[in-house]
Amino acid sequence: MAFVEEADAYMVTRADDVDRVLRDVETFSSRDALGLPPPEPGSEPAETGFYLVTSDAPEHSRRRKLAHRAFTSGRIARFEPQIRAMCTEMIESLRGRAEVDFVADFAIKLPIAVIATVLGIPEADTVTMRRLSEKVLSFLTDSPDPAGFVQACGEFGALLAPALEAAADVEQETTILHTIAASGLDAEDATRFVIELLFAGNVTTADAISSSTRLLAEDPRLADQLRQDPSRLTTFLEESLRLESPVQGLYRTATRDTELGGTPIPAGARLLVSFGAGNRDAKLAERPDEIDLDRVSPHSHLAFGRGQHTCLGHALARLEARTALEVLLGTVRRFELAVPPEQLDYHPDLNARHLRSLPVRLYWS
Template identity: 35%
Template sequence: MSRHVNSREAVVTVEPDQSTPSRTPSCPTDPETAFAELVSLHPEAVRCPYPTFALLREQAPVHWSDALGAFVVSRHDDIVEVLRDPGIFSSRLQSGASSVTGLAQRLVDDTRTSAPLRAQALRRLEINRDPALLNADPPLHIRQRKLVSQAFTPRRVAQLEPEVRQVAGELLGALKSRSSFDFVTSYAMPLPMTIIARMLGVPEERLDDFKRWSDAFTQGVGANDLSEGQVSDLFESVDEFYDYFTDQIERRRVAAQDDLLTDLVTARLPGDRPLTVHEMLQMLVVFLVGGNETTTNLLTAMTHRLLSDAELEQRVRQDESLIPAFAEEMLRLESPVQGLFRTATCDAEVAGVPIPGGSMVWLAYAAGNRDEALTSAPDELHLDTERPLRHLAFGRGVHTCLGAAIARLEARVGIEMLLRHYPALRLAADAGLRMHRSFVLHGIASLPVVVGNLTAAGNTSLG
């Protein structure tokens, strides 16, 4: 692993309105060339991958990509077909070769890997031998989901709303004296991170570590060019996560607390064994990343869109009941998870294209979300439909995201509280829009905003 990445972020120019996908005039017209740009993390392709996805849907809806080493499925109904057949299309390696587990396997297979790094990688593979939730297939997945589903019932989620409001109010209150701030680091990141940390019983003084651990698990996803030093640092943070929560699991066995971690430790089904420590650790990774990174990206995308569209902002400020529909549309248009992998367990076929057994398949959720089969204007924001347009941002079928209701709650309350606290907010002038360096996890890494009169920016304050 010789190539080196200086940053997890790519810097591109802010565009005032991203309602219509656009790329530079040199955007490739060949599907493989265009998709290879995305996989290689070309900044413009990462910022706006949607012309590439449209090209795939039109010319090669089930496309073998040499750049990815996988079949790319880009049409909505074809993606759903694959998701509904976990027996043929396994979830065992959902994040692909660039996940922490995928990196670990590559290092173990590479004879040039140093002994310390190999040891770190082997620990990850040992823990991953007990797959959980995201990486588990039925019937194991069904058993695990039943064991933890009580923590995510509508009643339990509804009970979280006062706490989400409290955390949002505290974060916004701490910003009142500032004339500008980074929306991501000051609000979009700490809001969901604090909520999931509290659910897991993580004390406030460990929140910085909690965020660092989350970053470690997502750093390699969709980024194939990490240096050996970066991977070693990543694994060190992962080991800290494992060590901390292994200790906390044992503490919960001795003294139960009112938190999600205790729910995992005490979860039982009649006649069935409890969850293993490795299963719990894997679940905690899912809760950590799913309860933090993706919601942060959703909140940021919603805010960027509002502050880029004066008419939309005015409309949402005047009618807060539109916020849930707005969240659904931003999940569709700027899906925080652009796609996940499946592995063919046998020879199969998708839309008439043969898929040899053992092949990796990348389900491009973000492409399916903008399929013309859903609406005649798939790239536009739709707030007036009787029902929200279908989207794949939370998956479909047995692997529908367990925490989807919490993400929706945080998005609704987070935007509602933001607009109430700030009747005048605008994007900082001439700020570069930094995107996460990943073709899988899509999001704005930094969003500088300015507090004050919005008239000069072309927006209208309703305060």
């Protein structure tokens, strides 16, 4: 492990070290998780920004306990028929087209439609939500801008306010938004949590779907194998998440002098915890650069984090991606990249594995 000037942080790349940092929340603070300067307590950025990812214990534990009710496996599973119907409709809308940009024509559209459905947000607002998600991503990556981030979150809040207010008046918890409104969160914190969910739930899930599709487009035999035995899709998806982690890394700040992997870390130092590198550590997975559908523990990857900050929406993300791949493989006879792999356009960022476009040829019969 070494200090990397370009990242202004110690790079944590070994799986064991990544696991330790993520679990040791007393030594490694999450206040700087997104790479922006930590806001002063009580300031506008502190009161407007993300609800969970940049909070520490004990506040994080209290917040997560309140929000967890919305993401039990039972609550998520009941949305599968709706998600499958969305996937089918979107894939069928491509029928007859020989070439598509799978990112723009499917991967971006599905997660925002799903998250709006499970939250109970009007469909008419989905285009604006996607635009604001991209705006937030830009303020976090392209040109870090705390003021712009606060402004975008404010726009999100204004968009969500009517739906949250309406959900609070509904007795039966039929959507996640109703569950959040009834969880005990005040209106401000409920809004912050939904903003975080909207951003993380549609940007990162779109990236997971795009990357999984790219892997299958490059390997028609693997795609055929999954068509013949769809039960193996679950393992394939976990392998794809491991190899192409949508969130490549998050930051932590040392709260005291410590040591990691034999390297002294002074109090106040910043660390970039690389999920992507840790997932390709041979100590985590044998033959880490390969897809292995017979891997014994395919869920042991780091793509969703570890410990207290494990991604709260991982079950929904998995359900969306698996269903999307099932429908794609079951509907399209064959698909392949329409450009050489080296021409694929990725967002230039240390923290995200974000395909900007995915030109794919489709063979329907």
